[in-house]
Every structure is written in C-alpha cells, then in structure tokens.
Amino acid sequence: MEYPEIDAFASLNSPIHRFDPRAKMLTFTLLIFSFAFVDDLKIALYGFLFSILILLVSRLPMGFALKRIRMVFFFLFPLLLIMPLTVDGEELMNISGISVSTEGLAYASLIIIRALAAVTLAFTMLATTRFDMTMKALYALRVPGMLVQMLMFTYRYIFVIIDEFSRMWESMQCKGFRLKANYHGLSIFGNILGMLIIKSYDRTSRVYQAMVSKGYSGRPRALINFKMSTKDYVLSTCMVLIAVSVHLINWY
Amino acid sequence: MIEAVKVEGLSYSYSDGTKALEGIDLTIYKGEKVVVVGPNGAGKTTFFLHLNGTIKNPAGNITVFGRSISEMRIEERIHEVGVVFQDPDDQLFMPTVFDDVAFGPVNMGLEENEVKKRVIKALLKVGLEGFETKVPHNLSYGQKKRLALAAVLSMEPKVLVLDEPTANLDPKSRADFISLINELNERDGITTIIAMHDVNALPELANRVYVLNRRIVAEGSPRKIFSDWELLRENNLEAPDVFKLFKVLNCFGYSSDDLPLSFDEAIQILTRTIEGKDGHIHLHVHEHTHKELSDVVNSYNHHRNNGKK
Ligand SMILES: Nc1ncnc2c1ncn2[C@@H]1O[C@H](COP(=O)(O)OP(=O)(O)OP(=O)(O)O)[C@@H](O)[C@H]1O
Numbered sequence A: 001m002e003y004p005e006i007d008a009f010a011s012l013n014s015p016i017h018r019f020d021p022r023a024k025m026l027t028f029t030l031l032i033f034s035f036a037f038v039d040d041l042k043i044a045l046y047g048f049l050f051s052i053l054i055l056l057v058s059r060l061p062m063g064f065a066l067k068r069i070r071m072v073f074f075f076l077f078p079l080l081l082i083m084p085l086t087v088d089g090e091e092l093m094n095i096s097g098i099s100v101s102t103e104g105l106a107y108a109s110l111i112i113i114r115a116l117a118a119v120t121l122a123f124t125m126l127a128t129t130r131f132d133m134t135m136k137a138l139y140a141l142r143v144p145g146m147l148v149q150m151l152m153f154t155y156r157y158i159f160v161i162i163d164e165f166s167r168m169w170e171s172m173q174c175k176g177f178r179l180k181a182n183y184h185g186l187s188i189f190g191n192i193l194g195m196l197i198i199k200s201y202d203r204t205s206r207v208y209q210a211m212v213s214k215g216y217s218g219r220p221r222a223l224i225n226f227k228m229s230t231k232d233y234v235l236s237t238c239m240v241l242i243a244v245s246v247h248l249i250n251w252y
Numbered sequence B: 001m002i003e004a005v006k007v008e009g010l011s012y013s014y015s016d017g018t019k020a021l022e023g024i025d026l027t028i029y030k031g032e033k034v035v036v037v038g039p040n041g042a043g044k045t046t047f048f049l050h051l052n053g054t055i056k057n058p059a060g061n062i063t064v065f066g067r068s069i070s071e072m073r074i075e076e077r078i079h080e081v082g083v084v085f086q087d088p089d090d091q092l093f094m095p096t097v098f099d100d101v102a103f104g105p106v107n108m109g110l111e112e113n114e115v116k117k118r119v120i121k122a123l124l125k126v127g128l129e130g131f132e133t134k135v136p137h138n139l140s141y142g143q144k145k146r147l148a149l150a151a152v153l154s155m156e157p158k159v160l161v162l163d164e165p166t167a168n169l170d171p172k173s174r175a176d177f178i179s180l181i182n183e184l185n186e187r188d189g190i191t192t193i194i195a196m197h198d199v200n201a202l203p204e205l206a207n208r209v210y211v212l213n214r215r216i217v218a219e220g221s222p223r224k225i226f227s228d229w230e231l232l233r234e235n236n237l238e239a240p241d242v243f244k245l246f247k248v249l250n251c252f253g254y255s256s257d258d259l260p261l262s263f264d265e266a267i268q269i270l271t272r273t274i275e276g277k278d279g280h281i282h283l284h285v286h287e288h289t290h291k292e293l294s295d296v297v298n299s300y301n302h303h304r305n306n307g308k309k
C-alpha cells in the first residue's frame, strides 16, 4: 500500500528546505492568497511561473510533485470546456451553431492558473518541511492547539487506518470476496467501513489512555527552537514584496 | 521492606456491566519483579489502567509509595508509575521518534536540555539510538515495542508496568526484551509489574507471581504456583515446558527436590544432581511408572483434554 507521505523528500537540501518553517508558512500563505486574488490573466501566469520557479529551486523530484499537482488540474479541467460555452462575450469561433466566447476561455484559464499556482506553492511548502516541523511552526505561530493536534493525529493515524483497512480487505479477499457493484457487494463494503470506524474509535480511547499515562492534560507542549537568520529575513522580505507587487502592477 | 504498590479492596465493573475486578488486595515491594498471570479476560489490563490513573475508581484504594494515586497530580503520578501497554501503535502518537520519547518529560515540565538528555538516554537503553528523526509508523513491530518502552523510561518511573511485553516478538527480540527488563530491575532498581501469557519466559521475569482471575486467586513464587496443577487447571494456565519434563523424569525415578523452571536452571540442576550421584543417574520403568506418568500427563494436559470430554 502506498502511503500519502507528503514529507518524503523533506530531508533534501535547498534554500526552500532551509527556510525557517514559521517564515515559510507565513510568506507562502501570503503568496497563496495574493495569487488567488489576482484578476489579470497575464499576472496570474507570472504568479504561476514564480511558483514553478520556487518548486525548481526546492529540488523536489518532478515526478513526485507532478503526481500531486496534476490532481488539481484534473478537477478543474472541465471548467475549460464548460465556461467558454456558457459565459457570454465576444465570439471566438462558432462550432456548428454553438458559440465559444473569448471571455469564457480567459476566465476558465484564469481560475485554473490561479489554482495551480496556489497548489504548487502549498505543495512546495509542505513537501520541504518535515511534518513535525510544520506542526511546530503552527504552534509557534499560535494556531490553536486543538487544531494542530487534530492535524497531527490525523496524519499519524491515517497510516495505521490504511494498514487496518488493507488487512481487512486482504482477509476478505482471501475468503473469496470480490467487490461487485451489486447490493451484496456494497453492503459488505459498508460493513467493512463501519468496522473501520469502530476500530478507530476504540483506538482513540487507547491512544488517549496512553497519552494520559504520560502526563497529558490537554495543554499541548512542544519543544520549539526555531531561529530566524538574516537569510530568512531577506527571503521573507522578497516573498512579501512579490505578494504585494502582483496587486500593485495593476494600477499602473 | 518498602511498599511500592499497595492495592486494597479494588473492584471494578465496566459501564456495560462486565465485572472485571473484584476485591483485589495485593502488595508489591520496592525492587520486586512481579508477574501477573491469568486467562484472557481476567482483568489484567483493566488492573493496569488503574495503576496509571486512566480508570478513576472510588471503590478501592491504590497507594504508590504510601500515597494514594487518586490524590496525586498528573506530574507526580508519572514520576512514580509508567505503564507500557500492549499495542505499540496506540502509544506512539507523535510525528517523530524523538517527540514520542520527549512527550512524557515535556509534560513533566522539565527543561529542554534535561528533556534531550533523557530522550537520548532512554533511546540508548532500548537500543534505538540514532532513530530520533524517524517516523514511528515506519518502524518494525519489535522496534515500535522498544520505542514504546523508551517513551515510558524517559519519565524515569520508579515502578514500571508492562502489559504483555513479549507477545509477537521474534525469539531474539524476545530474549533481548527480557534481559532489558531484568537490567532495569536489577541495575536501576525499578520495580517491575508484568502481565504475560508466556509461561516459559515467566520465571526469568518474576520473583513472585499473582494469579488474577477477576479476583486474586493465588500468590507465591513461580515454583509454588506451577506446582499447583489444580490451580493451573482452574485458571486455564500452564507450567513451563522444562518444569513439566522434569515432572516426567521424576516418574522414571529421577529424584531431585527442586524442579527447574527454565532451560538454564535445568542444566544447573541436572549437572548438580548427576555430580551428586557419582557421575551418573539411574532412570527406570517399573510397574507403577505408567500409572504415575499418565497422572502427570493428565494433570498438565488439561487444555487438550477439555475438548475431548
Ligand atoms: N472497554 C470495555 N468495556 C466493557 N468491557 C470491557 C472493556 N474492556 C475490557 N472489558 C471486559 O473486561 C474483562 C477484563 O478485560 P481485560 O482486558 O482487563 O482482560 P485481560 O486480562 O487483559 O485479558 P487478555 O489476556 O486477553 O489481555 C473482559 O471480560 C473484557 O471483555
């Protein structure tokens, strides 16, 4: 079973990897929001190119990155087909009576490019930081502890649940079960999902017991020692300038 | 002797009505190695959940080094008792090995340097040094098991409670784990309380045994417990293989007062007995041997006979 490990390449070495996790988190989030609100196609394209540049600088393997980023493209691709037909505007061409509008095409491209830019940035941010560091950065940035813990446990136990599911699945297949889209197949599949939920529930109570026995009292505490260097400040300033300038260009 | 753990009149029922524990009384002294045995569903795990304050129970009193466990603050309690549960996946919940081992010490409010020192020390103890930045879900089962122990050792508890530490380990890991526990007990003076089904490993880990089956059924040295086959039968327990073999040898005329509980002990005793008998011992089959043999076999094979009756 392949695990959805986002931080598999977090131990590589690149300027993005070395960027202070807190600063990375803040500036990348700012960039993502900034690019997401650009309403000029050309500027959005520059934003996207910039995200790709960041991805290249991070030296993450391209296959690893593409596999995750292309998902977004598949999700949004239908827009490219639908919007030119539905949005009114200047006629680009006419295919047997159906008019394709320039505005629709431009608008769909804008949405897709903005989304790709945002996802590329978010992916680079998460993939260049070890997951525990991302969590610690969230703590350090005063994100509510409850939220951070929820994220942390989701990430930790998603693997255990995947294992549990594949064990159940294998044992069902060993007993001759083949999933078919009929009533029987689906009801069995429903059972296995239900069982998974019960097992997870039992596990949560055991995990909680283990936490209590190690002195957990609801207050998350973590050892955090991040240190911003000059390099981090310079890089942060550049990022913020870029995030702001894509909106200023419009005015001139 | 200093009383490490004292339990008086402890009873517990789960919310669905299952009576798990009834009137438990026991005392464990500082530095002892105690094993709790009992069939599946006997309440061993339930009992351990009381020792670390997970189950809060007004019926019955548990004191650790003279202080009631229900009155201790969490930080104090984890200084005294550390519990390692059965499934390591439940106990390793942090993103990295380091964070998992540091979890307890951080909760104790220790300083960062002290936390780091303790993590390194605990990982060294269990032989996982250099694993600090690894992700727990990528470790093997045996490594997870050792990590779960390290995560409790880092709190440096005076009493260490282990629920089935040797289950599902390969022979080498099992032997390593046993000697690690013994080392903790003998060198570091940690009182150990262990629940286990593995009777062949039990003698190495116990000075004293409690038989638990909802209530405390018996208490005594491993030898005393394993000699009482009525007791074993009633509680679905078994004696170590070596012990049974020497019972059989007794029928063939081998006479020795103390029966060995482990392989090593068997070698010692056999050597001593043979040397005491001028270099050889005499085994024989008589009329009554078969009768004695079948008595011994029957008394220890109650698991197998149950089904046939
Ligand atoms: N959460 C629970 N709710 C209800 N009943 C429970 C719960 N946990 C355990 N029990 C019941 O309490 C009894 C004691 O269980 P416990 O897990 O303590 O046994 P055990 O001695 O640890 O067994 P094993 O050797 O199989 O680990 C059993 O009858 C069990 O079914």
Ligand SMILES: [Mg+2]
Residues within 6 Å of the ligand: B044, B045, B046, B163
């Ligand atoms: Mg148990």
